Amino acid sequence: MITVENLTKVYRTFTRREGIFGGLLDLLHRDYRETLAVDGVSFSVERGEIIGYIGSNGAGKSTTIKMLTGILRPTSGHVSINGLVPWKQRTAHVRNIGVLFGQRTQLFWDIAVIESFRLLRKMYDVHKVEFDGRLKEMTELLDLGPLLNKPTRKLSLGQRMRCDFAASLLHDPPVIFLDEPTIGLDVSAKFKVRDAIRHIALERGKTVLLTTHDLTDVEDLCQRIIIIDNGRIIFNGSIKGIKERMGKVRKALIDFHDTVSASSIMQSFDGSSVDAVQRAPNQVELTFATESISPSDLMRRILSDFNVQDFVLKGPELSDIVRKIYDGETAIASRDKAGE
Amino acid sequence: MEMVAYRLKPIMTLSGYPVILLANYFIFSAIFKSSPEIAGYSVNEAVTYMSVAWFLRALLKTDIDRLIGYRVRSGDIALDLIRPVYYPSLVFWQGLGRTIGRGVFVAAPLIVFGVLVLPLTRPNGLQDWLFFAMALTIGYMMAFCINLLVGIFSFFIEYNLGLSWTVDMTVRLLAGLLIPLDFFPKGFATVLMFMPFRYIYFVPIQIYLGRIPISQMASTFGVGLTWVAAMFLITHITYATGVRRLGIQGG
Ligand SMILES: Nc1ncnc2c1ncn2[C@@H]1O[C@H](COP(=O)(O)OP(=O)(O)OP(=O)(O)O)[C@@H](O)[C@H]1O
Numbered sequence: 001m002i003t004v005e006n007l008t009k010v011y012r013t014f015t016r017r018e019g020i021f022g023g024l025l026d027l028l029h030r031d032y033r034e035t036l037a038v039d040g041v042s043f044s045v046e047r048g049e050i051i052g053y054i055g056s057n058g059a060g061k062s063t064t065i066k067m068l069t070g071i072l073r074p075t076s077g078h079v080s081i082n083g084l085v086p087w088k089q090r091t092a093h094v095r096n097i098g099v100l101f102g103q104r105t106q107l108f109w110d111i112a113v114i115e116s117f118r119l120l121r122k123m124y125d126v127h128k129v130e131f132d133g134r135l136k137e138m139t140e141l142l143d144l145g146p147l148l149n150k151p152t153r154k155l156s157l158g159q160r161m162r163c164d165f166a167a168s169l170l171h172d173p174p175v176i177f178l179d180e181p182t183i184g185l186d187v188s189a190k191f192k193v194r195d196a197i198r199h200i201a202l203e204r205g206k207t208v209l210l211t212t213h214d215l216t217d218v219e220d221l222c223q224r225i226i227i228i229d230n231g232r233i234i235f236n237g238s239i240k241g242i243k244e245r246m247g248k249v250r251k252a253l254i255d256f257h258d259t260v261s262a263s264s265i266m267q268s269f270d271g272s273s274v275d276a277v278q279r280a281p282n283q284v285e286l287t288f289a290t291e292s293i294s295p296s297d298l299m300r301r302i303l304s305d306f307n308v309q310d311f312v313l314k315g316p317e318l319s320d321i322v323r324k325i326y327d328g329e330t331a332i333a334s335r336d337k338a339g340e
Numbered sequence: 341m342e343m344v345a346y347r348l349k350p351i352m353t354l355s356g357y358p359v360i361l362l363a364n365y366f367i368f369s370a371i372f373k374s375s376p377e378i379a380g381y382s383v384n385e386a387v388t389y390m391s392v393a394w395f396l397r398a399l400l401k402t403d404i405d406r407l408i409g410y411r412v413r414s415g416d417i418a419l420d421l422i423r424p425v426y427y428p429s430l431v432f433w434q435g436l437g438r439t440i441g442r443g444v445f446v447a448a449p450l451i452v453f454g455v456l457v458l459p460l461t462r463p464n465g466l467q468d469w470l471f472f473a474m475a476l477t478i479g480y481m482m483a484f485c486i487n488l489l490v491g492i493f494s495f496f497i498e499y500n501l502g503l504s505w506t507v508d509m510t511v512r513l514l515a516g517l518l519i520p521l522d523f524f525p526k527g528f529a530t531v532l533m534f535m536p537f538r539y540i541y542f543v544p545i546q547i548y549l550g551r552i553p554i555s556q557m558a559s560t561f562g563v564g565l566t567w568v569a570a571m572f573l574i575t576h577i578t579y580a581t582g583v584r585r586l587g588i589q590g591g
């Protein structure tokens with residue numbers, strides 16, 4: 001469905017000199033600076049997959065999406081989506097894709113949302129009956145009913161995002177790019193958008209590539225994640241896989257009926273593979289490596305030795321893992337290569 | 341659409357134009373005090389020329405060049421380029437929408453004002469009106485192409501407001517919005533006759549005033565259409581080159 005090979009983008013920005021004299025010099029000769037935003041990225045996506053494309057700020061996510069949507073020409077590399085090269089066959093390509101830039105709106109600012117939808121219908125020549133059916137589906141899915149007759153500029157961010165998301169699907173594209181679809185949304189709006197994404201991927205068989213800084217989105221939606229850092233892919237695989245590989249350290253939070261000190265627990269584990277921290281007089285947080293003790297063994301011993309009121313086994317948390325990866329990028333990148 | 345959305349805006353825009361009409365009326369009345377005819381215009385014809393010029397201006401000022409520049413700087417141009425529509429034609433429809441809005445909310449009241457207050461002349465018959473309408477269409481296309489071209493320049497230079505202003509002022513001069521082109525010294529006026537700009541204001545108004553003989557109509561329209569075709573070609577090439585090197589901002 002989507003094949004990306006060695007995709008590279010170098011931005012050239014001109015550095016302007018200061019003052020009038022500098023401005024005159026600029027006319028004669030301009031200095032430019034090069035930014036390597038995307039650096040030899042390769043991956044592929046199958047039909048019906050939801051891919052989380054994640055990375056820290058400035059990693060190159062939006063730049064990649066812009067190239068995949070055909071609006072930005074790459075410096076080098078090859079992309080094929082539905083058999084088309086996005087930037088070469090742009091007008092044909094954009095019929096096959098739905099795009100949401102969470103930071104901007106594709107709706108017309110001053111007119112009612114429903115009017116924007118009708119204009120989009122004209123642009124994509126969607127058949128009236130088809131359009132009405134899809135609009136109904138979207139209205140239910142995203143709860144758009146009360147919003148359709150308002151002008152875009154009167155919508156809140158979350159309301160606008162839901163309308164925008166619907167707008168990107170009205171022409172029934174097989175491939176959907178979502179650049180930060182949940183940015184600035186409250187919990188309930190976020191859930192609505194996620195449900196809608198899941199619905200169109202699982203039930204409609206659409207292919208979705210999304211970027212986000214909210215890793216719970218990714219955990220909730222994606223089977224596979226691609227992590228990009230400084231323009232390079234440093235991880236491409238299942239969430240389960242990365243958790244197994246990186247999530248060897250887990251946590252347990254335990255409430256006791258009476259006061260229990262962290263040190264007494266450390267002692268009962270010989271102080272070796274388990275680390276305990278006092279959270280409250282009767283609450284202790286344990287950190288342990290699953291290589292040396294399994295979660296079930298750990299709990300069995302605690303439950304037999306102490307008077308436990310409640311416990312929570314945590315993680316491995318994707319956000320912890322990803323933070324670790326962002327911080328110590330080279331470590332995993334090289335380990336990845338060794339593993340291949 | 342924007343016109344309807346902000347009801348106050350057309351009123352604000354509108355208020356400047358009558359002032360210009362009146363100012364032109366006073367200026368030209370003063371100029372014509374010393375002689376009853378200048379460059380073949382009577383005072384009423386000159387006043388009509390200036391008034392019609394500003395009626396047209398009210399219709400033609402779509403600001404699509406600024407719109408494009410703004411969308412390039414903000415990166416919203418991305419949202420235009422993900423549409424399965426040739427971008428210049430998208431802009432054309434946007435421009436036409438604005439023109440219709442301005443026609444209803446700015447030009448129509450202005451024309452009513454002008455007709456009521458100023459001594460304006462009218463074309464002689466239906467045929468002259470038709471020729472005027474044709475000339476107007478050519479002028480509209482020409483103005484659109486120039487605006488579009490200035491807009492597309494923002495693909496290359498990002499900040500096109502300065503260019504936009506310069507071009508606007510130049511067009512005012514060379515197209516005959518400032519004064520009728522035949523008021524200029526002979527040499528300069530002749531040069532302007534070989535340029536495309538006059539098709540925006542000067543030519544339609546000459547036809548309105550019945551100053552172009554029927555025998556010259558065909559050649560006038562022929563040359564005008566050729567210029568429009570050339571301008572479309574130039575804008576297309578500029579667009580196709582620009583869109584390849586466009587760096588989409590933001591994200
Ligand atoms: N139009 C541009 N001109 C020059 N450099 C740019 C341009 N757009 C992006 N960059 C640079 O390219 C790099 C990647 O930017 P990009 O917008 O792709 O990041 P991102 O992964 O989307 O980040 P974020 O999570 O903050 O949205 C950054 O270093 C950025 O400064």
Ligand SMILES: [Mg+2]
Pocket residue numbers: 061062063179591
């Ligand atoms: Mg981004």
